[in-house]
Amino acid sequence: MADNQTFEIIFEANAVAVGKMRNDIEVSWPRMQETFSLATDEGAFHGGDGTAPPPLALFAAALCGCLMTQIRAFAKRMRLSLDGLQLSSKFHWQGETTPSNVYETQPIEFEIIIHIESSNDQERIIELITAAKLGCFIEQSLSKDFPIKHYVVHNGESIEI
Amino acid sequence: MADNQTFEIIFEANAVAVGKMRNDIEVSWPRMQETFSLATDEGAFHGGDGTAPPPLALFAAALCGCLMTQIRAFAKRMRLSLDGLQLSSKFHWQGETTPSNVYETQPIEFEIIIHIESSNDQERIIELITAAKLGCFIEQSLSKDFPIKHYVVHNGESIEI
Numbered sequence: 001m002a003d004n005q006t007f008e009i010i011f012e013a014n015a016v017a018v019g020k021m022r023n024d025i026e027v028s029w030p031r032m033q034e035t036f037s038l039a040t041d042e043g044a045f046h047g048g049d050g051t052a053p054p055p056l057a058l059f060a061a062a063l064c065g066c067l068m069t070q071i072r073a074f075a076k077r078m079r080l081s082l083d084g085l086q087l088s089s090k091f092h093w094q095g096e097t098t099p100s101n102v103y104e105t106q107p108i109e110f111e112i113i114i115h116i117e118s119s120n121d122q123e124r125i126i127e128l129i130t131a132a133k134l135g136c137f138i139e140q141s142l143s144k145d146f147p148i149k150h151y152v153v154h155n156g157e158s159i160e161i
Numbered sequence: 162m163a164d165n166q167t168f169e170i171i172f173e174a175n176a177v178a179v180g181k182m183r184n185d186i187e188v189s190w191p192r193m194q195e196t197f198s199l200a201t202d203e204g205a206f207h208g209g210d211g212t213a214p215p216p217l218a219l220f221a222a223a224l225c226g227c228l229m230t231q232i233r234a235f236a237k238r239m240r241l242s243l244d245g246l247q248l249s250s251k252f253h254w255q256g257e258t259t260p261s262n263v264y265e266t267q268p269i270e271f272e273i274i275i276h277i278e279s280s281n282d283q284e285r286i287i288e289l290i291t292a293a294k295l296g297c298f299i300e301q302s303l304s305k306d307f308p309i310k311h312y313v314v315h316n317g318e319s320i321e322i
Contacts (some may be wrong), residue, residue: 006257009253015225017233023226023229034204040212040222043193053197056170058236060172060174061188063275068178069207073208074263076208084178086177087179088163088176089175090173092170093171098235134266137217137256137263138220141254141268141307142303142304147200
């Protein structure tokens with residue numbers, strides 16, 4: 001469409017390694033003049049002090065939060081009812097040790113189950129979830145080389161999308 | 162190598178939409194019996210109350226934290242000195258509005274500058290950063306369809322890796 005409009009979203013992050021395994025991370029959104037102080041750490045098994053969530057916990061929360069935010073924002077834009085929204089998800093990675101005593105990693109499968117309460121019919125709900133996937137900045141940044149399975153549970157019926 | 166060993170990392174997340182745009186997200190790491198309570202929200206411009214960072218801030222922190230954690234963990238495993246580690250990064254996405262009043266998103270470019278203080282030579286530092294990229298669960302989950310640029314600044318010299 002000739003009249004589609006584009007917009008840019010730019011975040012910046014400055015991080016410093018402190019303590020044993022902790023990272024203090026200042027994330028800023030310059031256009032909104034907003035800054036967020038975040039941190040990661042590791043548990044004792046990985047040499048840390050457990051003062052903050054590990055990076056993979058932040059990642060899981062980020063992806064869930066992004067998708068849910070777009071489902072809510074797009075439901076309004078598409079004039080759909082949304083009476084309840086919950087999500088349960090599982091993130092599976094594999095590591096493989098190498099001869100140089102480190103390890104290489106790969107994603108195996110992500111599974112996201114979207115529980116949605118809405119008076120709209122299944123067809124419209126599928127349109128909503130499909131749009132939210134395409135509107136989720138994080139999901140669109142993920143590799144296409146491993147399965148990311150989405151299921152929506154709407155009025156008690158589970159559908160893969 | 163026949164004697165390489167694999168291991169699985171599985172995180173789970175359960176999230177519920179509350180308030181205007183807030184999401185409460187319980188992330189668990191069942192094998193470690195650990196649970197982390199996280200949240201996302203949006204600012205007023207996007208209909209939220211600003212009670213928590215937006216999902217993209219968590220994402221940026223997660224990727225920075227994961228890469229830094231592996232640089233530190235792998236420096237030990239590779240017997241390298243590491244006297245200082247900081248990271249500055251920029252995450253650029255684009256949105257494009259659609260005729261159905263929503264928008265589609267895509268990553269444009271991520272840039273990560275790794276500032277490292279180490280008495281080891283450049284060749285070993287490049288080995289370390291290369292290994293950490295392959296060992297970063299989050300980076301390995303990202304799309305290969307857009308540029309993710311890495312630079313290491315070591316002893317005042319910037320090198321693209």
